[in-house]
Amino acid sequence: MKYYQLSNTQYHVSAIGMGCMRIANKSVEEVEELIDTALDCGINFFDHADIYGGGKSEEVFGEVLAKRPELREKMIIQSKCGIVPGKRYDFSKDYIINAVNGTLDRLHTDHLDLLLLHRPDALCDYEEVADAFNTLNKEGKVCQFGVSNHTAGQVRLLQMYANQSIVANQLQFSIVHSGMVDSGLHMNMTEDFAVDKDGGVLDFCRFNEIMIQAWSPLQASWSEGTFIDNPHYPQLNEELAKLSEKYHVTKAAIAVAWILRHPAHMQVISGTTSPIHLREMCEATNIQLTRQEWYNLYLASGKTLP
Numbered sequence: 392m393k394y395y396q397l398s399n400t401q402y403h404v405s406a407i408g409m410g411c412m413r414i415a416n417k418s419v420e421e422v423e424e425l426i427d428t429a430l431d432c433g434i435n436f437f438d439h440a441d442i443y444g445g446g447k448s449e450e451v452f453g454e455v456l457a458k459r460p461e462l463r464e465k466m467i468i469q470s471k472c473g474i475v476p477g478k479r480y481d482f483s484k485d486y487i488i489n490a491v492n493g494t495l496d497r498l499h500t501d502h503l504d505l506l507l508l509h510r511p512d513a514l515c516d517y518e519e520v521a522d523a524f525n526t527l528n529k530e531g532k533v534c535q536f537g538v539s540n541h542t543a544g545q546v547r548l549l550q551m552y553a554n555q556s557i558v559a560n561q562l563q564f565s566i567v568h569s570g571m572v573d574s575g576l577h578m579n580m581t582e583d584f585a586v587d588k589d590g591g592v593l594d595f596c597r598f599n600e601i602m603i604q605a606w607s608p609l610q611a612s613w614s615e616g617t618f619i620d621n622p623h624y625p626q627l628n629e630e631l632a633k634l635s636e637k638y639h640v641t642k643a644a645i646a647v648a649w650i651l652r653h654p655a656h657m658q659v660i661s662g663t664t665s666p667i668h669l670r671e672m673c674e675a676t677n678i679q680l681t682r683q684e685w686y687n688l689y690l691a692s693g694k695t696l697p
């Protein structure tokens with residue numbers, strides 16, 4: 392496993408983190424096995440959100456911690472809040488504080504290592520958010536703060552008011568969902584790939600040493616599911632299979648290695664609930680794709696280059 396220093400913090404986070412969005416319907420024993428596998432592979436980072444499975448994901452994870460509290464000190468635990476299912480977004484102070492209290496109860500822990508604001512709230516009052524961060528920080532309930540799905544401008548605004556550094560931005564990124572690099576590569580061109588939809592968030596995060604956490608590393612989109620073995624992506628799967636044979640790892644590991652090859656040192660948040668898949672994916676940290684292999688995968692996913 393590789394580790395990255397989370398800038399301005401004491402945390403060394405594993406390059407692959409275990410995402411907990413899909414564990415809600417798993418038994419305590421299944422989640423325990425997944426956690427043990429993750430720790431055995433060197434994964435020390437666990438990503439939650441209050442809304443995953445309507446709170447059930449945190450609950451079942453928390454049951455493992457209640458049974459084996461000694462595991463907590465081996466973990467860097469992150470959760471997210473701010474999405475109100477069926478209603479939309481709420482970054483008000485009370486909402487954030489109540490959400491964190493709920494998460495801490497469900498996880499059976501007294502603190503979160505990181506708290507992210509899940510998705511931008513158009514009605515966000517940044518002073519109020521800063522107030523919530525201060526309260527949570529002073530009470531020892533949250534150590535570090537970050538965001539998810541935020542543009543460069545939104546992070547700058549929040550940073551203007553917050554007393555704590557914004558240390559992470561969790562963004563969707565994969566070979567197929569690669570908008571963050573598309574616009575830079577197509578700079579000065581007129582095709583759709585040139586359109587900057589995120590305010591140059593990739594360069595902004597690198598300038599400001601904000602860790603990018605890549606979510607859904609294997610998903611084409613919500614509706615299509617994974618691109619691995621997906622008949623809609625024949626060329627990409629051919630290229631993945633070629634490299635999987637060369638490096639003796641799975642196609643999924645090659646897809647993860649593609650993200651890790653980017654010099655921004657992005658952390659990959661994996662969503663598998665299979666201990667076997669998780670172990671296979673961690674092989675990605677032993678691979679360094681060549682430049683040509685990286686570009687071949689990019690082109691095989693249906694993109695062009697100027």
Ligand SMILES: NC(=O)c1ccc[n+]([C@@H]2O[C@H](COP(=O)([O-])OP(=O)(O)OC[C@H]3O[C@@H](n4cnc5c(N)ncnc54)[C@H](OP(=O)(O)O)[C@@H]3O)[C@@H](O)[C@H]2O)c1
Nearest residue numbers: 410411412539606607608609610643661662663664665668
């Ligand atoms: N910030 C946000 O807005 C946001 C949004 C979505 C997700 N997330 C975070 O990102 C994490 C990852 O998202 P995700 O679950 O969509 O990511 P993912 O890792 O791209 O997808 C995981 C899914 O792909 C399947 N899969 C198919 N073939 C696989 C293979 N060979 N190896 C591994 N998995 C394979 C998995 O099935 P198996 O379980 O059978 O392996 C699982 O259903 C989530 O858990 C969550 O923590 C954040």
